[in-house]
Amino acid sequence: MTFTGTVTVFVPRDSAAKSMGADAVADAIVRVASEHQQAVQIVRNGSRGMLWLEPMVEVKTPSGRIAYGPVTVADIAGLFAKGFLQGGAHALRQGPVGEIAYFKKQTRLTFARIGLTDPLSLSDYEANGGLVGLRAALAKSAAAIVDEMVASGLRGRGGAGFPAGIKWRTVLGAAADQKYIACNADEGDSGTFSDRMVIEGDPFMLLEGMVIAGLAVGATEGYIYLRSEYPDAHIVLMAAIARARAAGWLGASVLGSGKPFEVHLRLGAGAYICGEETAMLESLEGKRGIVRAKPPLPALQGLWGKPTVVNNVMTLAAVPWILQHGGAAYAAHGVGRSKGTLPFQLAGNVKYGGLVEVPFGITLRELLHDFGGGTASGRPIRAVQVGGPLGAYLPTSKFDLGLDYEAFAAAGGMIGHGGLVVFDDTVDMAKMARYAMEFCAIESCGKCTPCRIGSTRGTEVIDRLRQGDRRPQQEALLRDLCDTMANASLCAMGGLTPMPVLSALNHFPEDFRRN
């Protein structure tokens, strides 16, 4: 079959898609198209976040973009034979992207462009709402930008949930010859990948958010601290910064406003603790990632001792939308004091893993069953860890909990960065509790004693507990140790490690009594 005209085909460049062979699929489409004498234009877009369908290929047709997935190289010839360039029927055809239930049910504010556009195309970005927020910010005073942020109710997406507008107001009010915006892209929590998807799928949005933050607080320099475990994100971000600079979106006069803002990129080096804001600042300064005592707050004495906004990627990525649509529009989403949307990440042993951006208030059950479809193994879900390695393990009896910061804290958990790791009924929760202590021992910065020593002692106590050695005494010792770590550690690393340990012990005590 030969069609006339060039057909646009989208193959994601997101590293999750590439990990399932997207590069080879893109090459194969070009090859087979040429065999059919069919002109195709391949666009390497971001991922739509339906990761079990990756590589998910989209074909632009008169009736919209039609998705096929998961596509392998072996499928390409068959797809051409079925006329997929015209949206033809095929076993892998998922239909129009916007009609896929998983996608349709979401409220995509931050992720609106991701998967839609070429992440490195300046024109795509502007054509789809990019820079509108920045232009709005340039027309406002610094204090008015901060007011908009306060009105949005946006809370820090890194895990602590501190109101971003209040932090910005503190930095705005601090007098200094130099201030900084430090973007925390050290997304170390297992089960999370939303930062990575933003950086790989819409990097200009992050840069725009940083520039707006700079305008709001009077900072002219921004640093992005990206983890080294994300080599693809690193490549995209370097290219995005170079293009934004060349286009005058960054530099001595942002969009010709006369106001300067420059962004620098730094790589982490495999230390989980550098996701903690003060350890990250130390690392940016070229030192060991040792946690600083607070106060002084980084907002007053941060990078090189100067007032610094430290915000997570997701926090800064939400900023352009807020400036474009107004703080009140953002605050209209969500529940209670948890305003807006959160891009949840469904991970681990889950059938339909991926990114789900929805307003706060959704229940675990809706996320895990309605979106996630249960486990990948087909066995029953036994536990879910919410909020990364320092988050609680929750049993199915807690699945009707609504996801908002306060409700979750009241139930002894935390939402953290929005990652949900699913385990089926083969999991040994005592082993997971031990791992939590082991991870803390491996990643502790070593500054404070409860974390540095407590984590190693914790693995030993759990080992004895699992072996059935004087069990009641070991359990009392473990609880006592967790109390010390929770209350006497300098930062969340040692302070929250008891959360997975004790939640496993409390909700799954039988796993600690197997011997």
Add this chain to the structure above:
Amino acid sequence: MTGLRPARTIGAVVRARLSDTTFAPFPVPTPRMQPSVRSGEAVHAAATPHQLAAVDAVVARLATLPGALLPILHAIQAELGFVPPESIDRIANGLNLSRAEVHGVITFYHDFRQAPPGRTVLKLCRAEACQAMGCERLEQRLRSVHGVAMGETTADGALTLEAVYCLGNCALSPSALVDGQLLGRVSEAHLDALVQNARMKGGSR
């Protein structure tokens, strides 16, 4: 501190001493001939003039960056595959830091190696999401069938296996990173092929 930090850090301390000709408080052991070697236990040759020139070039190029030490270490490792212990002096001089400060940073971060890795570097994720999908089976397979454990290099220098804690591919676990390329849904068969490829790849360490 040494009793409380993970083995990798302790190894790094020993490694630095062994290779430091000005400080050899105990007899230098000969390399163990075993199916695999713990990274850092093997005594490697002194850095070549070419390697030292590369170190000097990196320091000269990046020394004026704010917070230059990590970018310098990354650049050296990107070029040479490791940070030769002899570079500590040169970096310290270039940045006006003490040797202890440079050594401290190198050994704090899991990424930096002070000995050359195998020709292929496999980073296998062992964080929670990958555990939920059976990454321990993969680790076991590498140990029992291919004779390489976490932190080790195969004796033929083909492959170094390193633990990593999350690659951000948690919906497609288990995940691995092979020479910077991300893999999802990694199976035991996948690993067998990968190790075989690594062993066939020529060249010297």
